[in-house]
Amino acid sequence: MSNTVSRADFDQVMVPNYGPAGFIPVKGLGSRVWDQDGREFVDLAGGIAVNSLGHCHPELVAALTEQAGKLWHVSNVFTNEPALKLANLLVEKTFAERVFFCNSGGEANEAAFKLARKYAHDNFGADKNQILSCVNSFHGRTLFTVSVGGQPKYTEGFGPVPGGISHFEFNNIESLKAAISDKTCAVVIEPVQGESGVLPADPAFLKAARELCDAHNALLIFDEVQSGMGRTGALYAYQQYGVVPDILSSAKGIGGGFPIGAMLTTEKVAKSFGIGSHGSTYGGNPLACAVAHKVVSIISSPEVLAGVEARHQRLVTGLSAINAKYNVFQTVRGKGLLIGCVLTDAYQGRAREFLKAAEKQQLMILVAGLSVLRLAPSLVISDADIDEGLKRLDAAVAELVSAK
Template identity: 85%
Template sequence: MSNTVTRADFDQVMVPNYGPAGFIPVKGLGSRVWDQSGREFIDFAGGIAVNSLGHCHPQLVATLTEQASKLWHVSNVFTNEPALKLGKLLTETTFAERVFFCNSGAEANEAAFKLARKYGSDHFGPEKNQILACKNSFHGRTLFTVSVGGQPKYTEGFGPVPGGIAHFEYNDIESLKAAISDQTCAVVIEPIQGEGGVMPADKAFLEAARELCDQHNALLVFDEVQSGVGRTGSLFAYQEYGVTPDILSSAKGIGGGFPIGAMLTTEKVAKSFGIGTHGSTYGGNPLACAVAHKVLELVNEPAVLDGVRAKHQRFVDGLNAINAKYQVFKTVRGMGLLLGCVLTDAYAGRAKEFLKAAEKQGLMLLVAGLSVVRLAPSLVIEDKDIDEGLARFEAAIAELTSAQ
């Protein structure tokens, strides 16, 4: 049996729920990636906002290697030092007083939504169970989280879906006012909608959500799976806005590429998750927690966070310069190093074509829906990589537009 694999093998052995690019990355360093043939790519995708410190960051490699030689897994029948150290660091640097560890953003949100309902039932009775979320939101792929997410395409064919969930318009205070009631146990918001098109929330919208939750004894839940861990230039986006949630979900960038998720909350809310109410076999494993602790240490430095803001401007200026020539974007929006290039009507629905064109030029990009090209690079991407990547993006756009 041959150990050689190609992209064609994907179509033969994998469940067909993904449509990956035509090349297979085999090596990464910083913001550069190489495929099986040795061809180099610049990475503006960041593993979908996961590779917060790029590929194979030497301090993360050293941390993982050191922990791998000590202890991998003991389960939550026991605790472990890396989990406790990470928990302490998270409570020292955020609003949170308690932390629950899991393996992904979907699991972090699943825990958040279960905790919100349990807290509502504990304090106000079982009828306080409604979860409100934004239309066009995304909170994961479990049946519960995909139902809370406000995109019907992700629940088609999977019914019946969980009840007690309703949706309101993002950035629309009046829509939230009309939806919330004393039966609402939680209002769930992404401070920046990621999959929904890289749409930042208005500060007034988040402030109103906080006030309405307080009025109706509902918990405010921020999904910061994509916006957290330095992505906006603050450690978490809620700090950028000055609006504090009751529960926050984190994943993606917190592990720098190693799978880990976390749900952060207050002591009062956490009490509703007593022994046996929720769990995760792999959650809080020593390998993931050791790496995540090092990620947080490195990211939560003024030089890195200030660098995110500077790099944001470098990207925006470069993208706007490209657009001045080719006029393919309606706008470039986002915060920090989570950016969305909204395509003009002439190119609406064709975001994937921009990805394919970029691939030909040696550039890795993302989409956010059908009409937004998304960028979520390393928080420490070098300026030379930004400039070279933008040059490759411009070459891709030039080729794409010339074919019209």
């Protein structure tokens, strides 16, 4: 098969900040993907929890196609119908009273952190500016968001980084108590830490965070870029915990593959973003909002949300069967269709070897750090695709174990 470009072109023309797989996907449908050579892959990666309804979902294709024939972009000098409809839907389905649209999770978190500081400045003075976040958290790749994220490897070589940021231990109430003060303007938490290994928060930890923020007049921010939009079995994970934040960031799955991010907040907090205080050229783009409205409408249905737990159980049962044969996982953890398989001591640091072995079996999976395999498939993946994906993972693990 003749191709105009190949994987080798990446190394010649792209900035080398990524190390993509050895094949190039060219077509997707549901939870199957085909590469340039026509090989069919099972997708249990979901574009890193982005393809929430799989590839080329017909209702998303229709929404995009319809909007593409109407209006693409007008800028924020004007508003547009798809943005207003999406904002209304998010307000209806969540705690939020106000919505800000942007293009990514990093942008949504950037807006959240800026708003938290501006709100504190407006209401309590300039000295109340400290942002607290968790060790090993991940909130984006802008200089501000990597600084808030608790992983030094992402800020090395990029200094000086923004100040006024401190970190505490995830799921450790005493660590948060020791860190928070009346100078704290916001506490930022992922209800399920994604990049650091798929770690769900303890309910008591989130409840304590809410109480501590209230006691110190600090805002509670939930980063639900990865855990949101049905991924855990609720529209947003905070709804399962019964702990309501002041600000929530959303992206990834909300667009089903089309780039869009959103920051949700209350009317009281939103007032600190007056005209001209923040913006995004493409934020609220009609194409993105039309697609996202369809995504939210589908995912928020009881049928889809209930199906997430059933698919979780099917995957976990299959993963347990694989582990019974090969003993490669210490534990399988996570919520809904965000699942982490923690490798045993014998395979610590070798997650990418499993990724490569899966690729050879025409299976797409993810890693979360050096020692955790991550699965984040479509929320509507079929039982047949789950079973075939598990079959291919079994073959990949068998090959890797035999080569040990």
